[in-house]
């Protein structure tokens with residue numbers, strides 16, 4: 001690739017070419033996926049990078065593979081395509097809801113799941129808590145190397161990801177559980193969520209919760225699991241009212257984030273009702289046969 005000296009967007013047609021181009025640009029370049037976060041850089045008073053490498057035309061990054069024991073999602077799959085592909089897989093309701101209810105239809109047709117996970121400054125990303133519940137691993141590709149790490153680890157190293165490294169795939173184990181995603185938009189549907197609760201539960205033969213994963217988004221700068229609430233749900237039937245009561249008891253572990261739109265305390269205060277909503281939606285979800 002001949003990197004122009006002025007500003008550029010280079011459309012890569014294959015993964016090796018994209019990685020070469022990103023290496024050539026170094027710190028002056030970055031991947032361009034859906035562009036829905038990058039396009040709003042001026043609003044956030046952030047400078048654009050001089051060079052972008054567009055990854056949306058790379059076939060392997062726009063594919064979704066659904067196997068009996070694993071689902072693999074290319075990083076450049078859009079929110080709309082992801083929601084459509086998972087529509088008939090109840091165990092992935094949490095991710096279909098996250099991808100299918102974020103922003104608005106025009107944005108969902110552009111925004112990618114890889115962009116959602118890679119955007120360090122975006123606390124309200126819907127797919128992050130959903131994928132934390134689903135025990136997601138991510139594949140990071142660089143020149144001559146591909147590494148697979150857990151999503152929680154990726155979120156830790158994300159701010160310091162070196163130029164030339166690309167999130168290429170998301171890998172999800174299939175576990176036959178009930179899942180749901182509850183979000184409270186700031187004012188109306190299409191707004192950023194004030195808070196998000198994603199939930200995934202599996203049951204034993206007596207319909208008691210065997211394992212639970214709950215993740216909270218938008219309340220703190222980075223989404224994270226709510227492990228004490230997970231532990232509180234295990235060993236008993238999933239009761240939305242009881243789950244909400246436990247959430248009231250345990251909500252003080254979140255400090256919340258202040259923003260121009262909302263005070264921190266408000267984001268924390270809505271968590272119990274979102275837990276209840278997520279539990280109701282999960283119980284309503286069909287189990288896969």
Ligand SMILES: Cc1cc2nc3c(=O)[nH]c(=O)nc-3n(C[C@H](O)[C@H](O)[C@H](O)COP(=O)(O)OP(=O)(O)OC[C@H]3O[C@@H](n4cnc5c(N)ncnc54)[C@H](O)[C@@H]3O)c2cc1C
Pocket residue numbers: 030031032033034035036037038039040075076102103104107110111112113114115116117118119122124125126127165166167168190191192193
């Ligand atoms: C008004 C508005 C409201 C929105 N509301 C929501 C919402 O409520 N919930 C929600 O989840 N989303 C929402 N979005 C969409 C949100 O911007 C995207 O979900 C996501 O954060 C960015 O995805 P993108 O594909 O557009 O990434 P881009 O804008 O292309 O890139 C974002 C960042 O990630 C980097 N990047 C992108 N892909 C990769 C990759 N594969 N590997 C490494 N780095 C990469 C880029 O270099 C850049 O730094 C909204 C967007 C808008 C404009």
